[in-house]
Amino acid sequence: MICIDKLVYRYRSANRPALDGVSLQIAPGSLFGLLGPNGAGKTTLISLLSGLLSPHHGSIRIRDTALTDFRRTYPNAIALVPQDHAFYPMLTVAENLAFFAGVQGLDRRTQASRSAAAIEFARLEGVTRQLAGELSGGLRRRLNLAIGLLADPDILLLDEPTVGVDPQSRHFLLDAIRTLAKHGKTIIYTSHYMEEVEALCDDIAIIDHGRVLTHGSLATLLADDVPSLHLRLPQPLPATLAHTWATRHASFTTCGREVTLAPVTMATLPRILAELADAGLAPLGLSLGERNLEQRFMQLTQRSLRD
Numbered sequence: 001m002i003c004i005d006k007l008v009y010r011y012r013s014a015n016r017p018a019l020d021g022v023s024l025q026i027a028p029g030s031l032f033g034l035l036g037p038n039g040a041g042k043t044t045l046i047s048l049l050s051g052l053l054s055p056h057h058g059s060i061r062i063r064d065t066a067l068t069d070f071r072r073t074y075p076n077a078i079a080l081v082p083q084d085h086a087f088y089p090m091l092t093v094a095e096n097l098a099f100f101a102g103v104q105g106l107d108r109r110t111q112a113s114r115s116a117a118a119i120e121f122a123r124l125e126g127v128t129r130q131l132a133g134e135l136s137g138g139l140r141r142r143l144n145l146a147i148g149l150l151a152d153p154d155i156l157l158l159d160e161p162t163v164g165v166d167p168q169s170r171h172f173l174l175d176a177i178r179t180l181a182k183h184g185k186t187i188i189y190t191s192h193y194m195e196e197v198e199a200l201c202d203d204i205a206i207i208d209h210g211r212v213l214t215h216g217s218l219a220t221l222l223a224d225d226v227p228s229l230h231l232r233l234p235q236p237l238p239a240t241l242a243h244t245w246a247t248r249h250a251s252f253t254t255c256g257r258e259v260t261l262a263p264v265t266m267a268t269l270p271r272i273l274a275e276l277a278d279a280g281l282a283p284l285g286l287s288l289g290e291r292n293l294e295q296r297f298m299q300l301t302q303r304s305l306r307d
């Protein structure tokens with residue numbers, strides 16, 4: 001178990017903490033999604049978990065051992081695949097892997113077998129002699145992941161691993177991450193793409209402004225306690241209708257062309273649709289009693305993840 005307790009971190013030049021009392025428990029072998037908009041604190045939390053930064057308050061314990069002691073005892077147990085490309089662009093793919101395998105302190109035979117396994121896992125066979133700096137965005141991400149796997153870590157920290165990749169590479173990376181989780185690795189996956197987190201992760205924390213807004217299984221986060229209606233409109237809701245709905249419904253949020261209203265039932269839906277029609281609006285999309293992570297985020301923050 002990874003136990004994160006009341007973690008606080010403030011960058012020297014910042015006027016507010018990047019993390020402000022974050023507590024989380026991450027079960028071994030889970031595919032844990034850390035979802036939040038830009039600046040929420042995801043990279044800071046990942047950096048603290050990898051030991052790159054040290055908390056100002058609070059603690060991280062892994063298997064009931066303080067993080068610093070855990071890392072000293074098992075130096076290769078945690079690997080970070082950072083958001084930035086962490087390789088030498090002027091070296092080939094094979095040279096990068098050989099170099100990073102070399103700095104793990106492994107014997108030569110293990111270095112060679114780990115490099116070969118990482119190449120095979122990330123499907124880099126066809127580009128081993130290519131300069132890393134000349135790879136496409138998707139292949140660079142795959143090389144980043146391959147380097148992270150060289151130490152055969154138990155815990156893999158993936159910081160926005162699909163940013164800037166084509167859909168095919170994204171698909172490949174998501175499948176590869178699922179495979180790693182099936183093999184028992186604990187994966188902490190940060191993203192601001194709620195579709196990815198929803199498709200991949202079985203345990204999710206939503207963070208914003210350095211705080212955990214909610215944490216639970218995907219099913220728990222998506223369960224609607226009160227039946228709500230989600231509308232996607234061709235244009236923002238007129239102010240008069242927004243006022244009517246805000247007054248009449250216990251919960252009303254609007255963000256751009258998306259509107260969430262609760263409670264709404266099959267019995268009260270026709271009235272709402274009639275009011276929209278009177279305002280000259282026909283919804284482009286509508287769902288009743290079902291929500292996604294974006295809507296959950298909107299409900300918690302009154303903002304869109306994409307803002």
Ligand SMILES: Nc1ncnc2c1ncn2[C@@H]1O[C@H](COP(=O)(O)OP(=O)(O)OP(=O)(O)O)[C@@H](O)[C@H]1O
Nearest residue numbers: 011013014018036037038039040041042043044045
């Ligand atoms: N080196 C730094 N110095 C000062 N402030 C920083 C530094 N790095 C990050 N911050 C600030 O800390 C907060 C959290 O940043 P962090 O990078 O952890 O967020 P994030 O959720 O990973 O965002 P993104 O998705 O954009 O990477 C932000 O307000 C950011 O501006």
